[in-house]
Amino acid sequence: MHLIHRSFSRRALLGAGLVLSAGLHLPASAQSQVFRITAIPDESPTELARKAEPLVKYLEKTLGMKVEFTPVSDYAAAVEALVNKQVDLAWFGGFTAVQASVRSGGKVLPLVQREEDSKFRSVFITTDANIKGLADLKGKTLSFGSQSSTSGHLMPRSFLLKASVNPDSDLKRVAYSGAHDATIAAVASGKVDAGALNISVWEKFVADKKVDTDKVKVFFTTPPYFDYNWTVHADMPAAQRDKLQKAFLALSKDTPEGQQILDLQRATRFVPTNMDNYAGIEQAARSAGLLK
Known part of the structure; x- marks a missing residue:
C-alpha cells in the first residue's frame, strides 16, 4: 500500500x-x-x-x-x-x-x-493590479485552502507547476487558510497578495455580494477537472x-x-x-x- x-x-x-x-x-x-x-x-x-x-x-x-x-x-x-x-x-x-x-x-x-x-475549476484571485497571470506570482505571497483540498490546493499547485512556477521556491510565502471562504478573506484583507480557491465558492460570494469585486479580481481560471x-x-x-x-x-x-x-x-x-x-x-x- x-x-x-x-x-x-x-x-x-x-x-x-x-x-x-x-x-x-x-x-x-x-x-x-x-x-x-x-x-x-x-x-x-x-x-x-x-x-x-x-x-x-x-x-x-x-x-x-x-x-x-x-x-x-x-x-x-x-x-x-x-x-x-x-x-x-x-x-x-x-x-x-x-x-x-x-x-x-x-x-x-x-x-x-x-x-x-x-468539469470543476479553481480560480486565482488578487487585489494587486500588477498580478495578471500565474508568472506574476513569483516573489509574491499566496494562500491555498486546506493542504488536502483538491480545488484549493492540489489542482492550483499542479497548474502553477505547469506554468513553471514552483510555489515552494518561487513564491515569497505560501499560506494555508484551511477553507475557501477564509482564502477570500485573506486576500481581501491584504494578508496575502493572492489566493487559490474553488470556483463554486467564489461565484457564491460574488452572487451574495460578500466580496468587493472592484477590489478582489480573478486573474486566472484553471482548465476543468x-x-x-x-x-x-x-x-x-x-x-x-x-x-x-x-x-x-x-x-x-x-x-x-x-x-x-x-x-x-x-x-x-x-x-x-x-x-x-x-x-x-x-x-x-x-x-x-x-x-x-
Whole structure:
C-alpha cells in the first residue's frame, strides 16, 4: 500500500482523535440505528450545517432511518472517519477521495457527483493590479485552502507547476487558510497578495455580494477537472448503496424539496461516478509530491 504524504499522516492522527472524541466511535449495534454523514470542512461550520439540514431530512425519509450530520475538524478527519467506518457517507473532494482510497487499500466507493464536478475549476484571485497571470506570482505571497483540498490546493499547485512556477521556491510565502471562504478573506484583507480557491465558492460570494469585486479580481481560471463526490465504504451492503445512489439521482429541481437541496449543494443534478474518474487527481497528487 502507498504511504500518504507525511503532513497528511500527522493531520490524520490528530483528526482521527478528534473524531473519536466527538462520539463517532460507537458500538456496531448503536451505529446500525443511525446513518451518519460527514463532509470535508471546506467552508465554515455554520454553512456546512445549513447545507446539510434539508439533505439529512430527505435521506431520513428515503432511507427510512435516522440520519445525522457529524462535522469533523479537518479534511484528514473526514478521511479517517469513513475509512474506519465511523460514518456511512462522506462528502469528499477529488483529492480526499483518492486519499481515502489509498488509506483504505481501495475500500471506498464514490457513488455520485454533481454534474458540475466533471468539469470543476479553481480560480486565482488578487487585489494587486500588477498580478495578471500565474508568472506574476513569483516573489509574491499566496494562500491555498486546506493542504488536502483538491480545488484549493492540489489542482492550483499542479497548474502553477505547469506554468513553471514552483510555489515552494518561487513564491515569497505560501499560506494555508484551511477553507475557501477564509482564502477570500485573506486576500481581501491584504494578508496575502493572492489566493487559490474553488470556483463554486467564489461565484457564491460574488452572487451574495460578500466580496468587493472592484477590489478582489480573478486573474486566472484553471482548465476543468473532476472534483467533489459522495463516497461510501465498500463494506456497505450493495442494496443500501443502490438505495442511497438512487436517492441522490432522484433529486430534481422540479420539486420544491429537490430544488432546495440542489441549490444548497450548488448542483444542477447528481450523476453516478466511480474511482476511475479521479485517476487524473491521483496522478496530479503524486506528481506534486502530495501523495506517495
